Amino acid sequence: MAHGQRLVGLGPSQLRRWLLLFFLTLLIPSGVLIQQSYSQLKWEAFHQYRVQAEELSTRINDRLMRLITEEEKRAFTDYAFLVVAGEATAGFVQRSVLSSYPVNTSVPGVIGYFQVDDTGRFSSPLLPAPQDQAVRYGIADDELNQRLALHVRLQQILSENLLVQSSGSGRDRDRLKQRLDESPRRESTAGLSSSGKGARIDSTMESDSADQPQAAFDQLNQADAKRQLEKKSSGSKLLGRVEDLKLDRRFESRLAEEQAAASPAQKLQQNEQRSIRKERSVLPAPASIMAENETDAGEPLTSQGGVRIHTFESELDPFEFSLLDSGHLVLFRKVWRDGRRFIQGLLIEQQAFLQATIADLFRETALSGMSELTLAYRGDLFSTFSGKSPKSYQSRATELSGALLYRNRLAAPLSEMELIYSVRQLPAGPGGRLVLWVAITLILVLCGGFYLLYRLGLRQIELARQQQDFVSAISHELKTPLTSIRMYGEMLREGWASEEKKRSYYDYIHDESERLTRLINNVLQLARMTRNGLVVECKPVAVTELLDGIRSKIGSAVERAGFEINLRADEVAAKTVLMLDGDSFSQIMINLVDNALKFSARAEIRRIDITATLERGNQLVLTVRDYGPGVPRDQMKKIFRLFYRSENELTRETIGTGIGLALVSQLATAMGGRVDVINQQPGAAFRVIFPVSAANDQCGE
Template sequence: MKRLRLYFALFFILLAVPIVILLSHTYSNLEQESFFLYRRTAESLMATVYQRLQENLLVEEQRPYTHYRYIHVADRAVPQQEGLNLSPLADFPVQSKIPGILGYFQIDPDGSFHSPLLPDKDPAIAVPQREERQEMKDKLATLLEGLFSLTPGLQAQLDELKLEESPPTAKKNSSNFRDNLESRVDITLEQRYEREASESTYRLGSKEDPKTDSLQRRVQKSSLRQAEIFDSQLKDAYSQDLEKAKESAAPQRADDAPDSRVVAGQTNRAFQMGDELRSQDKDVLSEPEAEPEVVAEVDPFQSEVIDNRWLVFYRKVWPQQRRYIQGFAASLPEFLESHLDAAFLNSALPETASYLVFHQGELLEPTPAGQNNPRPLLLHSAALPYPLNDFDLAITVAQLPQSPAHQLVTFLALFLSVLFLGGFLGVYRLTVKQMELAQKKSDFVSAVSHELKTPLTAIRMYGEVLMEGWVEEEKKEGYYQQIHDESVRLSRLIQNVLTLAELERSEWQINLTTVQPVEFVAQITERLSNQVKRAGFEFETVSEGEVKPIQVDTDALTQILINLIDNAIKFSKDAETKKIVLTASQLGNDCYIRVRDFGPGIPSRKLKSIFEKFYRIDNEMTRTTRGTGIGLSLVKMLADAMGAHVDVANRQPGTEFSLRF
């Protein structure tokens, strides 16, 4: 048996190990497939964010530098307005495609702070909502005070710099970004598939982009008049013209201010007066000449973060070799959420997806979309495009969703595992049963040989003694009785074997007849009383209540009771009380026939096994009682054939077998 278990264990390992390896490899491939599917989705989301950022910032990159004054000259002059107009940035509240915009600003070469919300040099010009505009301008100035030196008197220093100042360069991400990222997200999958990820990933900010690769100064061209009007709001050369404009403009209350078109008309006339002063000594040409152009070099926008709340974009402009700083400020949370949340809502990422934003390697306050899981899985991380390359965006997912293929493989794996284990255990149990049955059959053959040899030997011995006349006359009757008893015992053994064979081949014919249990028990008692008495036992018959007739096969019931009584005699021969009680009783609609002895009983752990074929309580080599191990199995099989139920229970003392009809 140990060798069999060893063989089966080895066979199980040889089959299980390849299956486990195959399933592990399959799950790994499915996990990799799912990871790269959502990683590519994250990369596509990154590209969408990248594109939206560039589109919004490109509008500001292409904005003429002359728009950063309250008044500017339109590219195509309207004759009635003589070319002057309000700046598109002069609207209030501020109108812009930049999410969370606070306002636009300009720092002149002399270090003074300005905003296109208000005109410069002439506070008397009527402006709608002047107080609110002034508050916004002051808020911008306070916000930018630590970023720029807003101090007058810097003209000489700025003039010395001129064009020698180099354009901005792309900044490098902080070296501690990776450490902070790994402390907050699980990068197991990214590390596991690092090689595949490096071959297929489009990392924003790691590849050159045609829109941000050079970071060189661009050139903006403006007309001479546009440049003069832009520059005149810095110089005092037009102060006299502005004074005349004041005299011609009627004072108005701020709350009764005219609309922007009236203001523009008044301002246009003021600057027209300046133009007339300059053109007094010039002759009017019969044909207009091409107006000269002014070239201004414009640096790309740069970005700075203030208090993790405000995002400032600014650029340096060099018209006529004078440096101006122009830009705008926006709310950092609104700016990021507007670009990121919309992209997330329109993406194919799972609901548990979130994002983390880092600035110079430090995590910003998590947005609502990023508070799902304290340590999610990293799908993709990349730097935002210039000028936001100080920002890193990490896209995560709380749990990698399982693909339909993963669920199918799991179902098939469970099904095959149950099938494999069930089949393996079934084959093992069947093999063990067959081996045990083979052993029992071997024991049965030995027992039958012994049981056949014993009565034959006794019959032969008594026959020879009687034939030779070696026994006295008064003892001959006893010898004849012994020969008879051994013959009956031999016949019973042969009958049991034949009955077992018929039952196994389903050849036993059941003939049911109606009998009275009490009378039938009395007949069995009378038939076996001599045998029981010769064995030294007392035979007692008990009737309890009014027992109703039952349908039984009399031959089968007779053989059952004979086997039970014979079994009681065999195992109770050494009992102090040598008594066998045969009881017939009625309980409800059920009739019970019980056989009880007063022997040592049956061990509890073996009660369920005694009805098995060829089963013996004691070992064949050490058994002390005769028998073949088929008596009780025949009782069970015959009872089942009649539709009865047989049971056994230990009593104090002895054992009781009961038949329920």
């Protein structure tokens, strides 16, 4: 009983608090363990993809370095239209490899090659000097027009970026338009020379340069504050700054030491590979070519061993790279010859170059499915690639999100360009799904266990409270009749009762003893059910016999309570035979009648109706109806619970222990039937239903 008292003292709110504490005690360590496991899997996946990003960056860098190395191998003379092939003493003049049209090069997106001398003269290997001799080199008029257009486009791009100065009068554009408007059919170069000499565009167009016409190229790689301000004010198409990236850097700190240790060695190695290169070059003397053109103007140039050549030594600086304000890329170098400086380089379309050298390699890897690759130049973001679609570019730095996976600078001359990998969605690795399922299962088990323990605890608290109420009720139910029996017995023994009252005293003692007998039988039946010792012996019994037995057992008690009993059965039901346990059935009906008498004691109609009917489905229904207040709707299912009472033990007005209706329900179930209650107007009707056809099979199960 001490355990029951402790349960009764524990309220639902206290139970919730204790269970919640127990739940958190299990949940918090489990959650920390799962979080640590999942974080470790995330870290391993991050490291795996970072290794892939490093390998991809190396591949991109190697590919770009191969392209630049091929360009650095080009001789100073390749940027001219004509070069000398063979030995210097016995060579012959031929067209340069860069004079082909369309431009033939391994660098993707190249617009064309150019050269700027120390006086600011712009030239390209696309056009010969003089241009009216183009037919001698196998260049048709249509192709010459296209070469002229590309030549002017190169100069315009450099002019827009203030690298060279365009002609102030605009005669270059006028001459190009005049050249394009001329008839494409010409019979000979001589006719062009005599009639259209003024329409020729010189390949070394002069410009009104300043004292240092090449100074703009020197300033390209000077990332000072003034240049950054000019770039922003010019409306260049940049995504923003690297500092504007809202990237999660929680993994970066764990890799800081490794990245810091690798970067200096890599940069040192890259710088060691680049140095000034010296070469010995030969070019045909311009005067020699002009003299030859005047003597053999009508013959194609093949091999001219007598052409005078000019031999010289030149120093070639490594290539430099820059992103122009117009969005074009420029790769250029400085060449020193006879105390003069020349700028040689090539203009590149940005997207075509990046697509072929970076984006295509990026989309071939697994990184494209979970990350984005952003390119930065001097801290400015200017392009981003994603594996979602070939044209998935962002327009602002704030649109780039995720965790920083890897960032690395390319080798010189692209050292100002940085590759930034950001993770859109980092997979947790092979065991990540298992950890998630374990976490979900654990949470469900803990929540389910918490709920079940809470419900079980509430039932135990309620059961302990009901048991205490039962003990209180049974004590009251036993003590009151025993006290009355003892009192009337002493009065009869002492002869204090008259002859008229002796009869009523004997009747009262008899009724109270029967009530005690019923109460004790209920308690014993409850004990047997608690020990799973309830055994019913079903025998065939006619309904009429059952009703007669009920009348004999409860008739006198009903009449003494001042009630009238009404038993009836329809003709079909009266002939029905059921397989029932007679004692159990009698206990069911006695408890139902006793319950009706208690709760309808103040009813205006003092009658108990017991009826037997055979309803559809071959079911026999025995109904016990009273004319009392009925059963509240919210208690119709609760009244069949063990120890349940609709009234508080301190305020209840009816006698009882709360086990009568529970015994009715369990005994009916043991014999294959069921019991329910419905409200009438007035009163309540308790119905005990037995299926006739299945009675033999279900009784006793």
